Amino acid sequence: MNHSTLHTASYDASSLELDVSALRAQFPILKRSMRGKRFSYLDNGATSLKPEAVIAAESRYYSELSANIHRGVYEFSEQATVEYDRARENVARFIGADRNGSVIFTKGTTESVNVVAYGWARKYLGPGDEIVTTELEHHANLVPWQEACKATGARLRFIPVNPDGSLQLDGLEAVIGERTKLVAITAMSNVTGYMPDLKRVIELAHARGARVLVDGAQYVSHHPVNVSALGCDFLVFSGHKMCGPTGIGVLYGKNDVLEAMDPLIYGGDMVSKVKRDEASYKPVPDKFEGGTPNIAGAIALGAAIDFLSEVGMQRIVEHERVLLEYLAERASRVDELVSYGPEDLSARGGIFSFNYGDVHPHDAGALLDQEGVAVRTGFHCAQPLMKVFGVTGTVRASLYLYNTTDDIDALIDGLARIKDVFG
Amino acid sequence: MSLEDDLYKEIILENYRSKKNRRKIEGATLHAEGANPSCGDDLELFLSIEDGVVADASYDGVGCSICCASANLLCESLHGRSTADAQRILGQFKGMLLDELEPEFEDEISDLEAMQGVKHYPVRIKCALLPWNTLEGLLDGVQ
Numbered sequence: 001m002n003h004s005t006l007h008t009a010s011y012d013a014s015s016l017e018l019d020v021s022a023l024r025a026q027f028p029i030l031k032r033s034m035r036g037k038r039f040s041y042l043d044n045g046a047t048s049l050k051p052e053a054v055i056a057a058e059s060r061y062y063s064e065l066s067a068n069i070h071r072g073v074y075e076f077s078e079q080a081t082v083e084y085d086r087a088r089e090n091v092a093r094f095i096g097a098d099r100n101g102s103v104i105f106t107k108g109t110t111e112s113v114n115v116v117a118y119g120w121a122r123k124y125l126g127p128g129d130e131i132v133t134t135e136l137e138h139h140a141n142l143v144p145w146q147e148a149c150k151a152t153g154a155r156l157r158f159i160p161v162n163p164d165g166s167l168q169l170d171g172l173e174a175v176i177g178e179r180t181k182l183v184a185i186t187a188m189s190n191v192t193g194y195m196p197d198l199k200r201v202i203e204l205a206h207a208r209g210a211r212v213l214v215d216g217a218q219y220v221s222h223h224p225v226n227v228s229a230l231g232c233d234f235l236v237f238s239g240h241k242m243c244g245p246t247g248i249g250v251l252y253g254k255n256d257v258l259e260a261m262d263p264l265i266y267g268g269d270m271v272s273k274v275k276r277d278e279a280s281y282k283p284v285p286d287k288f289e290g291g292t293p294n295i296a297g298a299i300a301l302g303a304a305i306d307f308l309s310e311v312g313m314q315r316i317v318e319h320e321r322v323l324l325e326y327l328a329e330r331a332s333r334v335d336e337l338v339s340y341g342p343e344d345l346s347a348r349g350g351i352f353s354f355n356y357g358d359v360h361p362h363d364a365g366a367l368l369d370q371e372g373v374a375v376r377t378g379f380h381c382a383q384p385l386m387k388v389f390g391v392t393g394t395v396r397a398s399l400y401l402y403n404t405t406d407d408i409d410a411l412i413d414g415l416a417r418i419k420d421v422f423g
Numbered sequence: 424m425s426l427e428d429d430l431y432k433e434i435i436l437e438n439y440r441s442k443k444n445r446r447k448i449e450g451a452t453l454h455a456e457g458a459n460p461s462c463g464d465d466l467e468l469f470l471s472i473e474d475g476v477v478a479d480a481s482y483d484g485v486g487c488s489i490c491c492a493s494a495n496l497l498c499e500s501l502h503g504r505s506t507a508d509a510q511r512i513l514g515q516f517k518g519m520l521l522d523e524l525e526p527e528f529e530d531e532i533s534d535l536e537a538m539q540g541v542k543h544y545p546v547r548i549k550c551a552l553l554p555w556n557t558l559e560g561l562l563d564g565v566q
Contacts, residue, residue: 359488360485360486360487360488361463361487362462362463362464362487362489362547362550363431363487363488363489366426366430366544366547367426367431370425370426377462378461378462378463379463386463392463392465392485393462393463421427421431421436422436422488
């Protein structure tokens with residue numbers, strides 16, 4: 001492996017897993033500069049950059065096929081259908097789904113959660129039932145459950161977090177009880193990268209007869225996943241955070257629960273027979289994909305999965321681990337910097353949230369932008385967790401496979417500019 | 424054009440750091456909250472009106488430097504002004520940032536022009552406008 005292009009600074013970056021320079025060459029946007037500086041993209045928690053193979057796959061659908069799926073009897077339509085179905089199989093293989101589960105295409109994580117909140121929770125829950133979630137969640141895995149509880153009379157309960165942002169799993173039995181019908185939990189916090197012990201939560205939930213939905217928006221793009229081994233009933237994630245295009249996402253579900261659910265979207269392409277006053281619906285997964293789906297997006301997501309599989313998910317994990325340790329180490333030498341999240345980095349994915357003195361995150365982010373560094377600032381759609389940390393927001397740096405220690409150096413060195421302005 | 428010239432100039436930083444108007448007014452005639460949900464700016468504006476004149480103005484809450492500096496400048500510019508004056512200053516300030524209008528603030532409140540550079544940074548315009556939009560809601564209630 002070629003490590004010669006990596007910046008070693010004061011840290012042994014030679015342990016980086018990936019040949020980053022070869023990978024970076026596949027991302028056209030990395031050839032651009034930002035504000036006249038080297039573009040250091042550290043906002044992967046919001047969305048990932050796209051490799052040429054994914055951009056080409058999306059474009060190729062429009063330039064070579066362009067036909068709608070399922071309905072056409074001509075060659076291009078047949079081929080589009082084959083490629084769409086192949087993308088679905090590709091996703092299923094990527095997450096380790098066996099024949100007891102199915103992959104449904106949605107427009108993203110948020111829609112996937114809503115499909116379950118409407119099609120399952122509103123159908124089966126009532127007063128006396130409980131949905132359990134956590135104080136870590138992104139609003140996408142919170143607000144749909146608040147509304148489902150309002151509509152059904154069910155109660156929303158929370159697994160609390162410790163001051164460091166880890167979950168209080170010791171009292172788990174008191175929260176997940178006989179009334180619990182669903183546990184909705186993230187696989188990785190979008191604020192701190194903390195990864196809860198899902199196995200433990202899923203085992204207890206299933207022992208209580210509850211279903212489990214895992215929000216994999218931050219996790220699936222960075223780690224090997226096997227839903228069959230994990231045992232969750234639902235897994236939701238987005239294509240655009242895993243080198244795929246925007247507007248395509250996934251709802252994985254076990255077939256028995258998907259079959260018992262109602263669709264969220266009714267209309268064409270999801271029906272088997274339509275009479276004047278009633279209709280019957282296609283089997284899973286088609287009954288959940290009413291209307292013309294995002295065909296180009298699904299095909300391009302398939303290409304993203306091919307790309308990630310070729311790089312190797314375990315190697316991505318190890319690459320980000322080295323970068324996160326490097327980032328934490330450099331940050332620890334900046335006096336004014338306060339970081340959030342468990343100190344044990346092995347329980348965290350490649351996300352680092354911090355504040356610089358009492359400088360508002362928005363000001364810090366604006367000054368880092370001037371150094372070509374792209375970070376996220378604010379409360380990251382996780383206001384309950386911000387309350388736990390006692391802050392109104394943080395600066396968040398989030399890593400991916402194309403990041404190098406140069407990006408982290410740009411971030412930490414960029415903090416000097418904040419010091420210049422705000423003292 | 425650098426960020427320090429446009430956005431983080433001394434006059435803005437001074438107004439950001441100033442604590443003079445950063446306080447609650449007990450028994451304020453007018454009081455409202457304003458928030459920018461996307462970035463977490465969240466502040467309260469207080470006005471004491473006596474005989475149609477702003478006797479005191481203050482703000483409290485959390486916000487970035489641009490938002491807080493703008494709020495402090497707002498409070499400074501309203502002291503001793505009639506509500507009609509306040510309405511006019513509000514219109515000029517919003518016009519400066521939203522409609523590219525050249526501001527014509529009187530000398531005593533010409534510091535408000537320091538905020539003009541914000542218009543080069545579209546995502547920060549809402550930070551600068553938050554206190555003023557909050558004021559707008561308050562004044563609408565007066566009429």
